[in-house]
Amino acid sequence: MTAAVQPSRTAFEQPAPPGETDTSALDAIGALPRETLGERVTGELRSLLVAGRLAPGEKLSLRRVAEALGVSMMPVREAVSRLAADGALEVLPGRAVRVPVLSLAQFRELTRLRLVVEGFAAEEAARQATPADIDRIVAFDAAFRQAASADPPDSAAAVAANRDLHFALYEAAAMPSLIEMIERLWLKAGPILNLDMRHEPRRLEGGSAMQAHARLLEAVRRRDAPAARAALEDDIAAAAAHIKETGQLRA
Amino acid sequence: MTAAVQPSRTAFEQPAPPGETDTSALDAIGALPRETLGERVTGELRSLLVAGRLAPGEKLSLRRVAEALGVSMMPVREAVSRLAADGALEVLPGRAVRVPVLSLAQFRELTRLRLVVEGFAAEEAARQATPADIDRIVAFDAAFRQAASADPPDSAAAVAANRDLHFALYEAAAMPSLIEMIERLWLKAGPILNLDMRHEPRRLEGGSAMQAHARLLEAVRRRDAPAARAALEDDIAAAAAHIKETGQLRA
DNA sequence: TGTCGTGATCTGTGATCACAGTTAGGTTGG
DNA sequence: CCAACCTAACTGTGATCACAGATCACGACA
Numbered sequence A, B: 001m002t003a004a005v006q007p008s009r010t011a012f013e014q015p016a017p018p019g020e021t022d023t024s025a026l027d028a029i030g031a032l033p034r035e036t037l038g039e040r041v042t043g044e045l046r047s048l049l050v051a052g053r054l055a056p057g058e059k060l061s062l063r064r065v066a067e068a069l070g071v072s073m074m075p076v077r078e079a080v081s082r083l084a085a086d087g088a089l090e091v092l093p094g095r096a097v098r099v100p101v102l103s104l105a106q107f108r109e110l111t112r113l114r115l116v117v118e119g120f121a122a123e124e125a126a127r128q129a130t131p132a133d134i135d136r137i138v139a140f141d142a143a144f145r146q147a148a149s150a151d152p153p154d155s156a157a158a159v160a161a162n163r164d165l166h167f168a169l170y171e172a173a174a175m176p177s178l179i180e181m182i183e184r185l186w187l188k189a190g191p192i193l194n195l196d197m198r199h200e201p202r203r204l205e206g207g208s209a210m211q212a213h214a215r216l217l218e219a220v221r222r223r224d225a226p227a228a229r230a231a232l233e234d235d236i237a238a239a240a241a242h243i244k245e246t247g248q249l250r251a
Numbered sequence C: 001t002g003t004c005g006t007g008a009t010c011t012g013t014g015a016t017c018a019c020a021g022t023t024a025g026g027t028t029g030g
Numbered sequence D: 001c002c003a004a005c006c007t008a009a010c011t012g013t014g015a016t017c018a019c020a021g022a023t024c025a026c027g028a029c030a
Helices: A037-050 A062-069 A073-085 A104-128 A131-149 A155-171 A176-199 A208-221 A225-246 B037-050 B062-069 B073-085 B104-128 B131-149 B155-171 B176-199 B208-221 B225-246
Strands: none
Touching: A037 A062, A037 A073, A037 A176, A062 A073, A073 B073, A104 A155, A104 A176, A104 A208, A104 A225, A104 B104, A104 B176, A131 A155, A131 A208, A155 A176, A155 A208, A176 A225, A176 B104, A176 B176, A208 A225, B037 B062, B037 B073, B037 B176, B062 B073, B104 B155, B104 B176, B104 B208, B104 B225, B131 B155, B131 B208, B155 B176, B155 B208, B176 B225, B208 B225
């Protein structure tokens, strides 16, 4: 009964007088979001997945999720259908829908694809980044350092800041479809990566991520595309190596 | 209507049943299809999109599609929802759902991503291809040559053979998630690319595609990954250049 | 004690209904 | 003759109902 997703119906408060010639005040407000319920549920599940708050192998029930979010089963169906099409969720033939458990081979493939795609994004970002882009990256980097250096480390904040840092970089490349591709990769790899970081915040103490971020940031500042790619690849490879060591992957 | 449901690429691997006392006759029959209606409709729409049989800007109606396919509106909703999540279709806020019309900038970005991703796939395929993989590529190459060299050129067969040729190559890389990524790119670029090839089969007469395919095939045979990437990049670039010339793209 | 049948309960899938919003076409007033 | 309004048909979205299949627990038989 938790009413988490309520304010949809009441969002249509706009009178919009019909017989009025358009004045300057009308177009001041851009097109209001008009987000559908299914999209909202999709976003909710996506953020839960990339944050690692849904563990691999965890089963989901359409009715349970619907009840938890205070909506009907219909929007949840749409959200799960979309995420299943992306491989972020999987629906077993007759059973329930669950978060996929990656095999070692699947994780290795995902890591290789991340190196290729996100490496390219880092190169392009180093070439195209504006000062405003760099400022955003710096801010998220500071947030990540603070969360990771705290005692004890704030794993949830570190996960969020790490995500924001990476996507601030990728958005500097100004390639929307590329960002969608990377989001899909994160959706698949997020559950293991960030579930682990959440459970084992000691990994942050090694500082390899902070070091890679520092090199990345400096490379972007110098517009050094190959160096940016190298730093990002180190960041991805270090995290992947740690996951492989812990051995939470299927045979 | 058209029962051209292609063999589903997203092969669903079933785990072995846990409490099974394996007899001889049981495992002879593989897992029976068990394809849901929504998945079938999704596959149907996907094949229509990549084949260019749905023109950019064309509007779709859930009820019309449902009636045409002889199913309820429900599976069509699911299919459209999935394809919209992939960007292969777009649902306007209050209007109908339509095939997106790409802007020039979007098409350029898509082409760059194809060069990166499919180029990587070609390299990996050149390294990993088995003789059976090469045989399949050869067969589709022959089909493409025949369709393109006919008088008049069989544009529909050429489009299909070109798709089969490319994906036979990519499947040789043995990276399922990579293939999903490429399928998504083709889903977005397919409508313009193949709609044009369908309308302007003269493009095939230039022979640039056949020449690139020949170089590609030879490179794979020699296990020459850089050469395979170069040949594939030429193939993609030539097609993209032709589309840009015709100027069917939005401003 | 171990194993298999069996029914209750839950699962996703599909169909049907209801509704607000948009669009298009016809009509009326200028 | 043109423009504005107004009605009717159609759009996707969401809810509710119906159903086949799967899971799990309990109980009977060997």
